[in-house]
Amino acid sequence: MDEKETGRTEAFSDGVFAVAITLLVLNIQVPQHILLLDGEVLSILGSQWPMFLAFVTSFATIGIMWLNHHRIFTHIKRTDNTLLILNLLLLLVIVFIPFPTALLAQYLAQYTAHPNEHVAVAVYNGTFLLMAIFFNLIWRYAAYNNRLLDKRADPEAVQAISKQFRFGPLLYVILFGLGWISVPASIVMSLLLAVFFALPGRTSRPLPKV
Amino acid sequence: MDEKETGRTEAFSDGVFAVAITLLVLNIQVPQHILLLDGEVLSILGSQWPMFLAFVTSFATIGIMWLNHHRIFTHIKRTDNTLLILNLLLLLVIVFIPFPTALLAQYLAQYTAHPNEHVAVAVYNGTFLLMAIFFNLIWRYAAYNNRLLDKRADPEAVQAISKQFRFGPLLYVILFGLGWISVPASIVMSLLLAVFFALPGRTSRPLPKV
Amino acid sequence: MDEKETGRTEAFSDGVFAVAITLLVLNIQVPQHILLLDGEVLSILGSQWPMFLAFVTSFATIGIMWLNHHRIFTHIKRTDNTLLILNLLLLLVIVFIPFPTALLAQYLAQYTAHPNEHVAVAVYNGTFLLMAIFFNLIWRYAAYNNRLLDKRADPEAVQAISKQFRFGPLLYVILFGLGWISVPASIVMSLLLAVFFALPGRTSRPLPKV
Amino acid sequence: MDEKETGRTEAFSDGVFAVAITLLVLNIQVPQHILLLDGEVLSILGSQWPMFLAFVTSFATIGIMWLNHHRIFTHIKRTDNTLLILNLLLLLVIVFIPFPTALLAQYLAQYTAHPNEHVAVAVYNGTFLLMAIFFNLIWRYAAYNNRLLDKRADPEAVQAISKQFRFGPLLYVILFGLGWISVPASIVMSLLLAVFFALPGRTSRPLPKV
Numbered sequence: 007m008d009e010k011e012t013g014r015t016e017a018f019s020d021g022v023f024a025v026a027i028t029l030l031v032l033n034i035q036v037p038q039h040i041l042l043l044d045g046e047v048l049s050i051l052g053s054q055w056p057m058f059l060a061f062v063t064s065f066a067t068i069g070i071m072w073l074n075h076h077r078i079f080t081h082i083k084r085t086d087n088t089l090l091i092l093n094l095l096l097l098l099v100i101v102f103i104p105f106p107t108a109l110l111a112q113y114l115a116q117y118t119a120h121p122n123e124h125v126a127v128a129v130y131n132g133t134f135l136l137m138a139i140f141f142n143l144i145w146r147y148a149a150y151n152n153r154l155l156d157k158r159a160d161p162e163a164v165q166a167i168s169k170q171f172r173f174g175p176l177l178y179v180i181l182f183g184l185g186w187i188s189v190p191a192s193i194v195m196s197l198l199l200a201v202f203f204a205l206p207g208r209t210s211r212p213l214p215k216v
Numbered sequence: 217m218d219e220k221e222t223g224r225t226e227a228f229s230d231g232v233f234a235v236a237i238t239l240l241v242l243n244i245q246v247p248q249h250i251l252l253l254d255g256e257v258l259s260i261l262g263s264q265w266p267m268f269l270a271f272v273t274s275f276a277t278i279g280i281m282w283l284n285h286h287r288i289f290t291h292i293k294r295t296d297n298t299l300l301i302l303n304l305l306l307l308l309v310i311v312f313i314p315f316p317t318a319l320l321a322q323y324l325a326q327y328t329a330h331p332n333e334h335v336a337v338a339v340y341n342g343t344f345l346l347m348a349i350f351f352n353l354i355w356r357y358a359a360y361n362n363r364l365l366d367k368r369a370d371p372e373a374v375q376a377i378s379k380q381f382r383f384g385p386l387l388y389v390i391l392f393g394l395g396w397i398s399v400p401a402s403i404v405m406s407l408l409l410a411v412f413f414a415l416p417g418r419t420s421r422p423l424p425k426v
Numbered sequence: 427m428d429e430k431e432t433g434r435t436e437a438f439s440d441g442v443f444a445v446a447i448t449l450l451v452l453n454i455q456v457p458q459h460i461l462l463l464d465g466e467v468l469s470i471l472g473s474q475w476p477m478f479l480a481f482v483t484s485f486a487t488i489g490i491m492w493l494n495h496h497r498i499f500t501h502i503k504r505t506d507n508t509l510l511i512l513n514l515l516l517l518l519v520i521v522f523i524p525f526p527t528a529l530l531a532q533y534l535a536q537y538t539a540h541p542n543e544h545v546a547v548a549v550y551n552g553t554f555l556l557m558a559i560f561f562n563l564i565w566r567y568a569a570y571n572n573r574l575l576d577k578r579a580d581p582e583a584v585q586a587i588s589k590q591f592r593f594g595p596l597l598y599v600i601l602f603g604l605g606w607i608s609v610p611a612s613i614v615m616s617l618l619l620a621v622f623f624a625l626p627g628r629t630s631r632p633l634p635k636v
Numbered sequence: 637m638d639e640k641e642t643g644r645t646e647a648f649s650d651g652v653f654a655v656a657i658t659l660l661v662l663n664i665q666v667p668q669h670i671l672l673l674d675g676e677v678l679s680i681l682g683s684q685w686p687m688f689l690a691f692v693t694s695f696a697t698i699g700i701m702w703l704n705h706h707r708i709f710t711h712i713k714r715t716d717n718t719l720l721i722l723n724l725l726l727l728l729v730i731v732f733i734p735f736p737t738a739l740l741a742q743y744l745a746q747y748t749a750h751p752n753e754h755v756a757v758a759v760y761n762g763t764f765l766l767m768a769i770f771f772n773l774i775w776r777y778a779a780y781n782n783r784l785l786d787k788r789a790d791p792e793a794v795q796a797i798s799k800q801f802r803f804g805p806l807l808y809v810i811l812f813g814l815g816w817i818s819v820p821a822s823i824v825m826s827l828l829l830a831v832f833f834a835l836p837g838r839t840s841r842p843l844p845k846v
Contacts, residue, residue, distance in 0.1 A: 237521060
């Protein structure tokens, strides 16, 4: 039997990613019973920048995580119980993200008044750290001795992924630490990490021309 | 290799479109603790027409956007990192739509009292403009020199799509401008735009009889 | 070309059905800040029977509608613009259902005090009537002269579906009328209609033994 | 005809599982208008442990239920009306889970003050019992005389599943009873049950090496 076994795991994961990424918008509320004069609308939009920033950061992180999930599952072809459970643990973290995002948004709104408070950011970055750890476990478990990979998986592409992900948890540990020193720096860094993981691994060969 | 690479991108996008289009209903609330006498229910339904109008306009726009996403991905057969990221940017806008929809609904409820206020409508139309821009970028990137298209894609159908979409962003720029002049006219125009993009491109050949 | 064209339409529709049917639970709220003594929990559960009833009725209706969507799309094999738009109109109604469900639940909670009020029920039944109409339009459009059906579609199965659905809108018109006469009777009838449409059409042949 | 008939049933079920499992996070709320000083955030997180516990328990249960749904549908290859309706009944329970989860979370927050109250836990465990019953009905209906199974289904794997699930409802009856005696013990037991059903059946053969 040589067909792909991971179809339904990918479908379920796609569903969870899609719902979690869309629920983020529920954190952005229109204040009720306000007069929507232009000045007021602008001032609401202005004062809600922390919500928009938290929304975009979390959207980028979940989106890129989906992109990488997609990327590794083009190589993973078989599935077993351990993989399914590791995948559920990753999804547990993904599903949880709207909560620390809401926490971060409220925290940012008060940041200038209380610049020395860091727990909310630590919860946010800690969630991303957990996510990076489970994501790595999935890939390492599947790629170890090509355990669950496609027999025809390109070894260079596999190595490129392993290489790129090797420092994932470490980078998120640094992010976690940075949150205790400088909140703005840690937010910039989580956006940069999203960009870094959006890029394909360096030694990955281009897609073959059809 | 000649098989379709875009399956999971389409599945994830379908999920995001489906969740975003369904979350729109959360904007339509039943007032709590009311007596549901017939007169009251009617007056609630009557006074909520802005919510219903905003709901239908956004549903039509997201629905038609899905339809066109579906349409272009019958021709796009390969995928690369740039396409995936452009697609994520489109989905970011789609996921955001429930917020400007709620803003527009509240705004419309106060419209007759404050007909000279336009920011809420500008946010709404601006969101659609962004959506049109990212959508065009996806198609142009994929169709440029047939970069990611099916080798067997019908050139006429491809050109019909390019032709129909060419003016998309421009039309939404006009919509955006119209919102500053006349709010009712801009809402009528966004419904008309949805209808226009629901129609297939003019020179597209009919589906072959099987 | 003989392959199924409707894959992505079904996937998107599945997503919308799945989200809409799951959002129904958001109508059932745990009252905040209550003491959860046994007596209180029981009395809450007891007083929330209208929410549970409305939840089950709407779940059954959306679920059975999905089942029939599934059933007709085993025969529909091709797709065109009209079909996609009719399908979007059906989904518009499906997505809307959580609202009349919440309205009905609140109404039922006050029913014994105000048994002569009928608008909330009319909105609920009217939504189902619209749903039945769009559903019929999809089937009639696709089945007319086998326009979009599988060439190998079993004519008897096709006729059985047509026969069963022929009276769908009429039955929902009767339901709509009944709601103005007796609310309990109309709720029983909508559950019975769900059961009726859950059964396969009478002349449909059994699945072939493999 | 030998192809898989259950594709769309699995897709719809995946969607419902994915939405229900993600909606659980909506129960975890960030208190509004609080000062997010570190001490306060920590005390909020600390006082919300019942929400986190209920979130994880329900996530684990829905996740494992999906995993087993996936497992049995690798063997179920055909579908009929009864199976679809049994599956809808299972999904009705799955969709309902966010409500008893919210109830349990509020109850746990008050547990130390009122350790002799048990109805909220009984509702929670009773929901899981119902879920186990419908799940068993699906498998028994499909596996009875291999009614809907793949002709090539491995009899040992089928028997291993039947053996593992045989005691499912009984175990959940015990859980239900335990909830009336000791709330902490019943919560530990529901997590253990999730782990038990996450493990593959004992006599199931390893996946064949490709």
